[in-house]
Structure formats: structure tokens, C-alpha cells
Amino acid sequence: MKRKVTLKQIAKELDVSISTVSKSLRDSPEISEDTRQKVQAFAKLYNYKPNNIALSLKNKKTKTICIIIPEIIHHFFATVISGVEHVANENGYNVLVCLSDESFDKEVINMEMLAGGSIDGFIMSLSKETQQKRDFHHITEVINQGMPVVMFDRVTNDILCDKVIIDDNLAAYNATRFFINKGYKKIALITTVDYVSVGKLRTDGYTKAMMDHDLKVDPNLILKIEDTDNFDAQIETLLRDQKPEAIFAVNEIFAVTAIKIAGKLGLQIPTDISIIGFTDGIISKYSTPSISTVSQNGVKMGEKAAKMLIERLENEEMEIEEHYKTEVIETELVERESTH
Amino acid sequence: MKRKVTLKQIAKELDVSISTVSKSLRDSPEISEDTRQKVQAFAKLYNYKPNNIALSLKNKKTKTICIIIPEIIHHFFATVISGVEHVANENGYNVLVCLSDESFDKEVINMEMLAGGSIDGFIMSLSKETQQKRDFHHITEVINQGMPVVMFDRVTNDILCDKVIIDDNLAAYNATRFFINKGYKKIALITTVDYVSVGKLRTDGYTKAMMDHDLKVDPNLILKIEDTDNFDAQIETLLRDQKPEAIFAVNEIFAVTAIKIAGKLGLQIPTDISIIGFTDGIISKYSTPSISTVSQNGVKMGEKAAKMLIERLENEEMEIEEHYKTEVIETELVERESTH
DNA sequence: ATACTATCCGAAAACGTTTTCGTGTTGAAA
């Protein structure tokens, strides 16, 4: 087992200075053909690789970006990581993944830890708890230190920085209007509590679509789910008591659960009831029946976020501090078997 | 925007030496109560945080581990990351995620890049291409440099290192026997090509179970899928021509696709045909009907792998080089609606 | 012989820490 070899060791072996070794390896014209060959051969033999940490320290750049997400097991977030990773790799960056587990504290700890020079910038989506507390001091602090941050999906207006989002409001509006155009009047909404930013926006879009088409917004048709672990009973009650003609669910899990329960109640899909979900995940695609859904291209979001971050990193000081952009990724209603 | 403050700057402001500042912040008894307070107050005011890179260089430890996986959008791998992340965080480590995209080259590039001091150790699952080529030089090289590697799930006997696996063979054996005990004779297998190690092992388990119970292994009932993007037609042919009573699929996607096609052919599940999948993912759970499956606890695998790696890192040289362990994570047959 | 230029190489600083060792000051003991 040969330990890692350094410039110093090579220099000593070959009886030249460290500078000479370094220059030889970088093909500097200062060095004679002779020594250059000698050094390079030796380096190759001992499999020399420059120490990235030393380089980072010298260059004040780590070539590493960090993505902080609430949960990795959500397919959407996994696709975002995938997009980030590809763009990052293409540009010579590595990706550090941190999970907040929807916890404010973990988010803070992660950021403070990494802000200590370990990485060049952040890409993040807020945890539920952070959105609820509306405490963003850890993020402003990082930004004030001159470290760029790009937020995606779950963002906040309280922070000035680059952002990548979809137009949640419009997407929900369009999905709702799709039902309205089919002639449905009793359109139910299964959504999250309001402090989850995207849930709120989607709820607003639904409400606006109903009002714009002179349909009354019936609170009995709107189910706001708090506990994401145990909500089957609530959905069942909604379906049985209200008998909606259509359901718009703000995520995949709600949608697929609604389908299961509809089946249990003996309802035919989409004959008796139509369903549209949100987030084009793997469940919607493979569900039986497959679920029509507002597709939210996670890969594209990740790619865009990474591009924005890297651009800011490479152009550094030259940019004026402000000039923050918010990119909106297009959504699309993917029609499958749960609607007609 | 205040840039990051360093020991040197604090020292200059307070007109003391760098050493004094460093010692004050670490509560060294060498420093008088007076200056200690002064320095600490100043440091707090300017929000001083030690530079992790400098520390890494000094300590020759980065407190970062890297996990290399073929694809992040596979739910199983996402759960593994989740497990790794938790254990790593508990022990003060960060997690770098690299995707090989099932490509040998990307795997090599990632490893060589990171081996240059950026991280302390690897956790990895081999890409398909690497398994096919059986070229592991990049891994041996890293190990020879003294950097610990823990392999999980897709492993190889050609490399000596710590490993975390499930008993794929036994799990497949048990699943097949489950069918046999129900009295089925025509049990089909939907699997991958043989160079994917886990696919091979599961195929072997199926074969052994059949033979042990005096059932003939009919090649017509075994479908080996190469192209994972386009296999619906093959499954349909299998179902229609062979009319199996039960199907064992080596992953979720194969299982759920079989279910869809069975439905299309008018077969009732599990009355006309029973199905068992592999990998306890989100699809199996939410599919209609939900799919019985061999559960492969990704979180547990990730946690175990991280623990093994960190243990090796902390105990370092003191350990003898060999003494590599292979941990087997238990699997379990989760019965759902696709069997009875 | 002198001056100048190329050519080749080494010393040292810098990045931000921690830590060892040395040193100056003070007070008390001899």
C-alpha cells in the first residue's frame, strides 16, 4: 500500500526543487525538455495526483456545490438532484447532498457547517418547518458572506436571490379549468396546509379558476391535509359525503390514494370520477389506472438551478450584487387514464 | 457584504498574534482570561467560523464521504442515500453524491477525481457497464492508496473490501418457494441479463427453488430483459403464450408492468395470476393492486455501509489491513394484494 | 574583456489553521 505521493516527495527523490516539479507537471516553458520528461515520468510511475484540498485552499474555490432538500425519497427531489448533478459535473463541480428532513434545525446546522469554506454555493428547497417559522436568518447570513444561493420549488419572497420555480398558481388554474371545460361543477381539491408555499399557490389557482368561471368555491370540497402519514379516512369521507365529479390533488400521493379509495367505494375512473395529480412522478405513470398529472420537470429545474449558480460563481465579483433572476419552468398537463 | 473573517484579520485588529487568537477561541489555558474574553467577543461579533478547507489540509481529513450509485431516481438507491446521510451526519460527516449513470467511464472519472484528497472514503454500488466489463482497476487503485471502500448491493468478488448485501439468492428462493407452496407449477421469472450481479443471483435462487421441488425449469418461462426501456411486448408475449400461474419479477418496474399487461389481457390478480416483485419501493405500495414484494431495506443498507466506513476511518491504521467483513441485510416477503 | 540576453531553476510567499517550542515578564522564594 503506497500512500499518496506529493510534490515534495518527488522533488526530494529527483533532487530538484518543489517549484521545478510543479512547473514540469504543468508544462511550463521555464523548464527544460529534459527535466520535464524526467519529472513527468516519475510522477506517472508513482501515480501522482494533485491534492484537491491544497488547491482549494490556494484558489479559495472548492468546486463543490451543495444541494439541500427536505427529503430524498420524494421522486421529484431525486430528479432535481439528477439535473443538478449533470450540469455540475459538466462544469467540473461536485455535488454535496444534504437532507433537512423537513426540519428547521437540520437545515440551519447544515448550512452553517458548510458555509465555513467547504463549498462554493447552495441550491436549496425550504423545509416545511422553515416555511412555517418564516425564519430565514441562516440563509441571509450565508448570502451576506458572499456565497451565492439558488432556491427552487419551495421558495420565499423574504429572501433575495436567484430562484427556479414553476408557476404553481397557473398550473393549478389550468388543471382546474380542464375539469370545468369538461362540464364538471363539483370539483374537489386535496391540498396541504397553507404554510407550504406551493400548496398555498396551487390552492389559490384552483380557487381563482372556480371563481373565474362562476362556480362557487365550496369549503366542503376542499380538503387540507396536515398529517401526511395518515389521511386515508379524510379522503374517504370527502368522496363519500360530497360525491365530487372530479378531484384535483396537489401531489402524487394524494392522487393515488384518492384512486385507491375511489376503487374501494366502487367508483369507476374516469367514468364516475376524474382525477388529476401534481408532480410527474413514477407513481402516476405506473398506477392503475395511470394518473393524469401536472408535470413538473424536476430534471429541468435542477439543471437550470445549477446553471444559474455556476454562472454566478464563475462571473463572481464582476456581476453587480443584485440582478437576481427568477426562472419559471413550464408545466404541462399530461393526460392519462384517470381523465377523459 | 462582509467577507469571511480569518484568524489573521482578528489578530491584526486586536493587535495580538494569530496563535493567541487561535488558542483563545479553543479555550486554551495558556491564555489569560482577559484576552480570551476579548478575542471571543470579537470573533462572535464578526461571526468567525474556522475555514474547513484549511482544517482538512492540516488534519488530512475532510470529514466527507462519497457515495457512488448508478442512478438516483431509483427509489432503492434514494433510500440508501438516506440511510448513509443520517449515519454520516450523526458522526459529523458530509455526503457527496456521485452518479455513474450506469457508465464505466463516469464511475472511473468520479473516483479518480475524488481520490485526490477530496474525501475520506467511498460507498459504492457498481454500474452495469462496470459489471459487464469486469474492470475494477479504479477501485483497487483507490484501495491501494489507503482509502477505504464499502460496496453495497451490486458488488464483486474480485475486490477485497467491506460489503453490504442482501442474500439475493435466498430471497429469490423463498419467493419462488412461496409460489410452489401454493401449488403453482408454471412459475415465470422476469429478470435481467446475467452480468448484473443481483439479477444473476436472483435467477439462480429461482432455479434452485424449482429444482429442489422437482419442478422443471422451463426456459420459455424465463424472460431475461436487456433493454430496460422497452420490454412491454416481451412481457405480453410471455403472458399470452405461456399463461403462467405466477410471476416472480426481479424488480419493481418489471412487476408493475406485468400487472398492467395482465390487466390488459383481462386476467384477474391474484385469481388468475399471482405476482411477486423485488425491492420494496413506492410503486409496489401504491400500485393497484398493491404488489407483494421482497423487501430490501435500503435505509438499513445505507446505515450499515456508513457505519462500516466510518468505523474504518476512525480506527485507521490501528486495524490490520484485511479483516474485511460482508454484512448481509435481512429481507422479508411483504404480502400485499397481488398474491393470496 | 565586457555587457547583455536566454535559459533554467530555486526561494519564498500565499491560502488558514493548529500546535510546539521558545521567550520575556512577573512575583516569590532563597
Added chain:
DNA sequence: TTTCAACACGAAAACGTTTTCGGATAGTAT
């Protein structure tokens, strides 16, 4: 008054690089 210990702090090395600058040698032109 001398000696010694305790105390408080600073200098410098070390981690592994890159890069600037200066210096030595040799060769060429005057």
C-alpha cells in the same frame, strides 16, 4: 540580590499547492 517557576504570549513549522521573482550559468554580441 539572585534564582526559579509560573504565566502569557509570539514565532514558526506544518499540511500541499501555485506563482512571482530573483539568481546562476552559459552563450553571444560588442
